[in-house]
Amino acid sequence: MTEKKTKTEEMTFEESLRALEELVKELETGGLDLDKSLEIYQKAIVLRDRCKKILEESERKVQKLMETANGTEKSEFNVSR
Amino acid sequence: MAERLTVTQFNERINSVVTSTSNVHNITIVGEIAAITGSSAGHFYPILKDNESSIRCTLFRYAASRLTFRPEVGMKVTVFGSASYYVKGGSLSFNIESMMPYGKGELQAALEELTARLLSEGLFDAERKRPIPAFPDTIGVVTSPTGAVIKDIIDTTARRFPVSILLAPAVVQGDGAAASIVKGIELLNFEGVDVIIVGRGGGSSEDLSAFNTESVVRAVALSKVPIISAVGHATDRTLADRAADVYAETPTMAATLATRDRVEEARNIYNLNLRISHSLKSIMDITRSRFSQLDMRLSSKNAKETIEKQKMNLNQLIMRSDNILIGKMNLYRSKFDIFEAKLDPRRVADRVNQYIMTLDDISETMDASINRNIVNLDRNVLSLSQRLDGLDPTKVLGRGYSFIRDADGKTLTSVLQLKKGNDVEIRMRDGIALASVKDVKKNDRKKD
Numbered sequence A: 001m002t003e004k005k006t007k008t009e010e011m012t013f014e015e016s017l018r019a020l021e022e023l024v025k026e027l028e029t030g031g032l033d034l035d036k037s038l039e040i041y042q043k044a045i046v047l048r049d050r051c052k053k054i055l056e057e058s059e060r061k062v063q064k065l066m067e068t069a070n071g072t073e074k075s076e077f078n079v080s081r
Numbered sequence B: 001m002a003e004r005l006t007v008t009q010f011n012e013r014i015n016s017v018v019t020s021t022s023n024v025h026n027i028t029i030v031g032e033i034a035a036i037t038g039s040s041a042g043h044f045y046p047i048l049k050d051n052e053s054s055i056r057c058t059l060f061r062y063a064a065s066r067l068t069f070r071p072e073v074g075m076k077v078t079v080f081g082s083a084s085y086y087v088k089g090g091s092l093s094f095n096i097e098s099m100m101p102y103g104k105g106e107l108q109a110a111l112e113e114l115t116a117r118l119l120s121e122g123l124f125d126a127e128r129k130r131p132i133p134a135f136p137d138t139i140g141v142v143t144s145p146t147g148a149v150i151k152d153i154i155d156t157t158a159r160r161f162p163v164s165i166l167l168a169p170a171v172v173q174g175d176g177a178a179a180s181i182v183k184g185i186e187l188l189n190f191e192g193v194d195v196i197i198v199g200r201g202g203g204s205s206e207d208l209s210a211f212n213t214e215s216v217v218r219a220v221a222l223s224k225v226p227i228i229s230a231v232g233h234a235t236d237r238t239l240a241d242r243a244a245d246v247y248a249e250t251p252t253m254a255a256t257l258a259t260r261d262r263v264e265e266a267r268n269i270y271n272l273n274l275r276i277s278h279s280l281k282s283i284m285d286i287t288r289s290r291f292s293q294l295d296m297r298l299s300s301k302n303a304k305e306t307i308e309k310q311k312m313n314l315n316q317l318i319m320r321s322d323n324i325l326i327g328k329m330n331l332y333r334s335k336f337d338i339f340e341a342k343l344d345p346r347r348v349a350d351r352v353n354q355y356i357m358t359l360d361d362i363s364e365t366m367d368a369s370i371n372r373n374i375v376n377l378d379r380n381v382l383s384l385s386q387r388l389d390g391l392d393p394t395k396v397l398g399r400g401y402s403f404i405r406d407a408d409g410k411t412l413t414s415v416l417q418l419k420k421g422n423d424v425e426i427r428m429r430d431g432i433a434l435a436s437v438k439d440v441k442k443n444d445r446k447k448d
Helices: A001-008 A013-029 A035-055 B007-020 B103-120 B147-159 B175-193 B205-212 B214-222 B237-244 B251-257 B262-296 B300-342 B345-391 B394-397
Strands: A062-068 A071-076 B027-038 B044-049 B056-057 B076-086 B090-101 B138-143 B164-169 B195-199 B225-229 B403-405 B424-430 B432-436
Touching: A013 B056, A013 B262, A035 B262, A071 B175, A071 B403, B007 B076, B027 B056, B044 B090, B056 B076, B090 B103, B103 B214, B103 B237, B138 B175, B147 B164, B147 B195, B147 B251, B164 B175, B164 B205, B175 B195, B175 B205, B175 B214, B195 B251, B205 B214, B205 B237, B214 B237, B225 B237, B225 B251, B225 B403, B237 B300
Parallel strands: A062 B164, B056 B090, B138 B164, B138 B195, B195 B225
Antiparallel strands: A062 A071, B027 B044, B027 B076, B044 B056, B076 B090, B403 B424, B424 B432
């Protein structure tokens, strides 16, 4: 369970969204018993929250890539306004 | 005594003169290409001339890679560079940093030639275009670090979707622009970004020339990472725009193409969420109704009803079997009635009379036919006995005939049945004579 949770938290937005869509399809196909559908529901909620979190967190990097003698170097980039 | 130098010393002295003389450096020359040769290392050695003189030139590989056209003999060009002395060979040449076709006509012709060549190589083919990933983690940008382009891209992505940006600062116009753009594309490929935007703000078509160089177009086409170009304008697209996977008219549009709208995605997730709760609700409803059906079937009132129902069924069954029995009995009874009626004495007497009458008819017919037969028989017998009289052999014997029998009493009809010495008996009308055959003679007539 803990391992699974870590995995979801590492998923990209696209991966989470695809997984969420798959689960919804599975739920909608029907023929599932209550236990199984509750299990899927719980997974879907985790994925939904993951997607929401990615969308809502506006933290992101803008960096500048420079070539150096040892290869490349990244540094923070600020636009001069 | 005059100074004596080695060849090398002399050549070095000329070299120092050439290097230190500023008026042979950073010069622009106009001339016609009289000849041009290339080396396997990628360097070119053109000879430029005018009406009176010529000069050997060197076009090193790095400079050759920035050319926007293929230099050919007879072409008039403008070159920029410096005089350079080759000490070992003692030769002077003009080291070309950049070379452009001379005049607008030549520029245009050179661009057309490059376009045709890259087109025939398939660099602009639609089949080469790759899809842009929907949700990139990092967008690489090759552009000037100071222009409006990077600002627009950062602002647009910030508004649309949280995504990281990695800028490869580049010179986008003037000398060195092509090389710096190529380098930026290569570095971002190496960094493994998800998509690259190659961008440039507005400018005259001369300012776009770096994006029409062969090296930049090839770098765009060869990039492993999909490229969105936002260089030219709708009316003036560059070759880099044509080689890119997607062309955007502005940097803002390029950033829009590289990202999804956060609000739209949130709505999408909201809809998925709705669908989850709907299906879960319907699963719950189904489960509940299944449970309540079971519950109803288990209630005591229901059990009583069931027993009543079973009792009714049983009664119906009993009634039905009674009915069957009664039916059978009625059937037998009616069969018996028919049988009894058949035994009624009056009906029997009628039957007997009928039989008798029939019998009478039959015997009458029989009598008549028998009588007829007897008459016929009498007549037949008479005629037969008359014919029999004629056949009586003894009557024939009376007319002088006799017949012969052998020892076994068998009547003989041919002399062939006789041999000399055989004993025979001769039968005549009134008795028998015993005789023995003296000789046998057969008639000659074939008819016998």
